[in-house]
Amino acid sequence: MRLGVLDIGSNSAQLQIVEATAGAPPLPVYAVKTATLLGESLRDDRFLEDDAIERVCRAVTRTLDAAHRHEVDQIYPFVTAAIRDAENRETVLDRIETECGLRPQYLTGLQEARLTYLAVHRWYGWCTGRLLDIDIGGGSMEIALGRDAVPELAVSLPLGAGRLTRSFFDVDPPPRVQIKQMRRYVRETLRETADRLQWEGEPQLVVATSKTFKQLARLTGAPPQRKGPFVRRTLSRKDIHSWVPRLAALSADRRAALRGVSPSRAYQILAGAIVADETLSALDVDEVVVSHGRCVRA
Template sequence: MPPRPLRLASRRWRRPRGPLGGGATGRVGSGLTASVPVAPAAPLAAIDCGTNSIRLLVAQPVVGADGTAGPSRTLSRLMRITRLGQGVDGGGRLAPEAIERTIAVLREYRAEMDRLGVPEGRVRITATSAARDAANRDELLGPAEAVVGARPELLTGDEEGRLSYLGATAELDPADGPFLVVDLGGGSTEFAVGGPDGFAVARSVDIGCVRMTERYFTADPPAPEELHAAITVSTEHINDVVREVPLVLAAKQVIGLAGTVSTVAAVELGLAAYDRDAVHHFTLTRAAVEDVFRTLATESRADRIHNPGLEDARADVIVGGCCVLVAVFRVLGLDELLVSESDILDGLVASQIGDASGPARPGEASGA
């Protein structure tokens, strides 16, 4: 399907509207029977140090009378954009100011965990693409351990994909699978696919909103040739994934994760403020993705920030992320994908308690 001509009208003049197709959120039930609760266990926490944002989930496992774990209850879910991956694609090192921003947020998260009573040994913290690529990663990992009380785990891309798959699919009905989970981050994108018995394989490629922006964009708004270059490179990487893992084409349902996907959904919905319930399990169509992309790509950053649903701190990298997302839809021939706000954090929580029955329940979080 050839791309439509660029449209110059800003989406900020549109009135907020509901999900496409008239549904409220298109949620999918888990089909699981919850255990009869006896008493909540001690809370636990997961922190993901990504290329663009640092996120925290504090959850309280609920244990049933039979000793099995039910879906965890969310106590806090926070996100801060620190741009940890600033300059890593070009220089191969974490910038001192980016490390400082990240450590400052980790101090905030440590205080939140203390407030909620997360005990020692109940925290799992991971570092992903930016830390993987940086020669000076220990300048982050050491101070982070001192603040949080746990050594950050440097995940491979495939490990990151597996955890994202676990978090994104735990509350879905297996009968709707097999699933393909696309985790579009700041420095990399993970493609994790399942089979009849759950997770099967994951592949990570170095395309993300920060990486595409820093590598290809110099003009504001990006020049057509810059957009073309970012989409072309993204397309080549995704084609490599398809060749290596043909199973991705067999997925019955595709789930999209992370900031770019959630932001495109929020802009399409016209959300004046972030609403997890509206974004989670919203069906994002190809037409909507192409439309939002054309709008944001033709606006300067100063104009782009007026679009409802777009955070100011994400405005400079969202077009780079859209280039990757557009390529995902085009290469895989997708008509739609399911947006999920359950992701690697939920997978990290589940991995700590062996709870694959469901991610932390949405709608009970503080923060966004």
């Protein structure tokens, strides 16, 4: 059966088409991504402006055209934190339904953490032992820990790379004082979760499952996405830490010229790197395995 998962996020709408066969991992067939750039149109009162809603509808239309061309049997559309947490969320969903013919669902942060963990657990198998999953999105960061299909601990924190960029950086590149303020906020927000995870014990496998980690991994020399989902990609805390000051010294335009950094995410990759750096430090994790992508959810 050919399935499509449509992830409508703060930066882009991404459709991942996979071939799903009972007893086998989902195999990627085709992927398409269209910019939404919702963070640029999110007002201080958390209302999404009309231009952002229109970009979302165009992006969804394009992905649905691709799904039709590739004969997708079933499509699962979801919105993430940018739309889920918007004050006019229902208006946005109504417009998508009217213009595109489908109404995306949305998950709570806790549901998103649990679902991502389940997908990673299925991908890597039962022999992994205790598994820790970390996912830095545009609006939130999800962390989950467990050894079975249902995690023992799952949390969603307001530490998305786009959210923090809008909250702490008002010039490009940001001054050191704003970077220090962001680091302090991330550490304070992480403290309770980090204490709990340390109490739970050391995981046997730590997996990172987001575009932020994939781009950081490419910066540090990991194989590109075209090499496929079965190539092992890792990212060390040391490498992330060394890249933060280098990213901080560059404007978003110059970051976009770096290996693996897309123009649509260049403005927030610094915040994502800071969150990754502080998270791995708080959890005392030296290295993560970087998942090929969120397609494992299918």
